[in-house]
Amino acid sequence: MLIPIKECIKTYNEKxxxxxxxxxxxxxxxxxxxxxxxESGIGNIxxxxxxxxxxxxxxxxxxxxxxxxxxxxxxxxxxxxxxISMRFDSFYKKNLSLIELENYNLILNLVDFGNELNLLEGxxxxxxxxxxxxxxxxxxxxxxxxxMDDFLxxxxxxxxxxxxxxxSWGEAFYIKY
Numbered sequence: 001m002l003i004p005i006k007e008c009i010k011t012y013n014e015k016x017x018x019x020x021x022x023x024x025x026x027x028x029x030x031x032x033x034x035x036x037x038x039e040s041g042i043g044n045i046x047x048x049x050x051x052x053x054x055x056x057x058x059x060x061x062x063x064x065x066x067x068x069x070x071x072x073x074x075x076x077x078x079x080x081x082x083x084i085s086m087r088f089d090s091f092y093k094k095n096l097s098l099i100e101l102e103n104y105n106l107i108l109n110l111v112d113f114g115n116e117l118n119l120l121e122g123x124x125x126x127x128x129x130x131x132x133x134x135x136x137x138x139x140x141x142x143x144x145x146x147x148m149d150d151f152l153x154x155x156x157x158x159x160x161x162x163x164x165x166x167x168s169w170g171e172a173f174y175i176k177y
Contacts, residue, residue, distance in 0.1 A: 002163035003139070003169040005033045009040040011104075011139050011160055014174055020137060023069075024048065031062035038067055044103040045068045046167065055116035062115070070099070101126060102134065110140035117147055127155040127176075138174040146174065 012020055020033055022044030023037060037045055045067060049058055056072050062069060072095055092099060110116050120140070122125075127135050138157060142148045151173050161173040163169070 001033075002165060003161050003173055004116065005108075005139075006040065008137070008139055008161065008173045009036075009042070011173065012175055015160070016136070018136075022046070023106040023108045024042060024104050025108045026110050030058050031065075034062045034065045034067075038065055042053065042106070043069045044070075046072065047097065048072050048074065050074065068103070072099075079158045080162055092126070094170045104129060105134045105136045109137065109140045109142070116140050116142055117151060120151060121150075124155070127152075127157075136176045140174075141169065142172050143169050145170070148172065 009020060020040070020042055023042055024046045025033075026048050031047065033046065044061075045065075047058055047062065047069065047072070049055055050073070052073050053172060055071065072093060074091060077116075110119060110125075120138070123135070138152065140148070145159065145162065156177065157174040157176050159172050160175050162170055163172075164170040
């Protein structure tokens with residue numbers, strides 16, 4: 001990660017009176033940041049992995065962390081039968097019984113090789129409706145900061161950290177104000 005998790009959490013805590021309570025983590029990190037979440041006081045983590053063969057390793061590396069954890073294996077980022085990237089809304093409805101969104105207010109490591117904005121568009125109702133969730137921060141890989149900034153500003157998110165990787169690709173951390 002270009003922007004360390006600790007830097008994101010420190011930035012969030014400096015700008016808000018409340019703390020991040022839980023994170024939905026998309027990606028292939030295999031729980032390597034789990035201890036950083038514990039150190040930072042995040043008590044809930046939902047690990048979402050799209051590759052079944054990686055789940056046992058993820059579980060074995062994270063099961064001893066002193067925090068509430070859930071694990072879901074789902075190909076949420078694959079295309080559906082119409083060739084359109086699945087939205088989080090579809091993923092959430094499919095896994096509704098497993099996810100208690102009120103326990104999470106941070107979306108982490110949203111990396112889908114160019115489909116990040118499509119996936120976040122599926123979060124739309126969850127970003128704006130307090131009955132569904134209380135998302136306050138988003139950490140994502142982005143290409144073209146303007147499109148992501150424009151979309152997230154509709155939900156009162158502002159980019160507070162950005163590190164460029166190459167050719168307009170980078171990682172960004174957004175906080176809701």
